[in-house]
Amino acid sequence: xxxxxxxxxxxxxxxxxxxxxxxxxxxxxxxxxxxxxxxxxxxxxxxxxxxxxxxxxxxxxxxxxxxxxxxxxxxxxxxxxxxxxxxxxxxxxxxxxxxxxxxxxxxxxxxxxxxxxxxxxxxxxxxxxxxxxxxxxxxxxxxxxxxxxxxxxxxxxxxxxxxxxxxxxxxxxxxxxxxxxxxxxxxxxxxxxxxxxxxxxxxxxxxxxxxxxxxxxxxxxxxxxxxxxxxxxxxxxxxxx
Numbered sequence: 723x724x725x726x727x728x729x730x731x732x733x734x735x736x737x738x739x740x741x742x743x744x745x746x747x748x749x750x751x752x753x754x755x756x757x758x759x760x761x762x763x764x765x766x767x768x769x770x771x772x773x774x775x776x777x778x779x780x781x782x783x784x785x786x787x788x789x790x791x792x793x794x795x796x797x798x799x800x801x802x803x804x805x806x807x808x809x810x811x812x813x814x815x816x817x818x819x820x821x822x823x824x825x826x827x828x829x830x831x832x833x834x835x836x837x838x839x840x841x842x843x844x845x846x847x848x849x850x851x852x853x854x855x856x857x858x859x860x861x862x863x864x865x866x867x868x869x870x871x872x873x874x875x876x877x878x879x880x881x882x883x884x885x886x887x888x889x890x891x892x893x894x895x896x897x898x899x900x901x902x903x904x905x906x907x908x909x910x911x912x913x914x915x916x917x918x919x920x921x922x923x924x925x926x927x928x929x930x931x932x933x934x935x936x937x938x939x940x941x942x943x944x945x946x947x948x949x950x951x952x953x954x955x956x957x958x959x960x961x962x963x
Contacts, residue, residue, distance in 0.1 A: 730909030731805030739931035884951030900957025
């Protein structure tokens with residue numbers, strides 16, 4: 723029977739690519755999203771992947787969402803914590819709202835999403851939890867103290883949870899993408915990409931969402947059971963941890 727995989731922020735960008743790749747690999751996939759109904763419906767129509775709307779910063783909403791997915795598809799055995807936002811600005815000008823929104827979405831959501839599924843995984847003696855962090859959680863980034871702190875926290879969360887569950891057939895790993903060719907990066911002026919971003923990437927190109935998705939499929943597989951607590955960097959050589 724196909725395993726059930728839930729991808730947060732799973733209808734667009736990297737998350738959309740992850741959802742599609744998992745479905746192609748034989749998983750029953752559920753994709754959650756926060757607010758873009760039109761994009762979510764388009765994704766559902768094009769892929770046949772069911773979509774679910776809830777706020778990952780709310781523990782109650784996540785718990786209810788998990789229950790709904792499990793009632794319709796079955797127990798969640800693969801969780802991909804991908805949902806994330808940016809609210810950039812130099813720290814000395816950063817507002818509490820900018821800080822809190824990014825920390826709650828990019829780090830707090832890992833608790834909100836993982837807590838409702840971890841007991842079931844422990845009872846079944848199987849689980850795959852994959853957290854999408856960032857190169858900027860590894861090296862830091864000017865104007866992203868909030869984002870870098872949250873993404874670094876994702877890595878710490880990954881390592882500690884992996885230790886707690888390694889004996890129970892549950893793996894917990896992080897993926898740190900570099901600069902990926904998504905809508906967010908496409909919005910950056912072309913000359914900025916060519917002069918300020920690409921020169922720092924030894925591969926001399928942006929990554930593609932599908933390259934992150936393939937890494938997720940690898941870590942989700944039954945055969946990846948001896949990999950846990952790891953951070954997989956997918957960044958074209960830009961940062962080598």
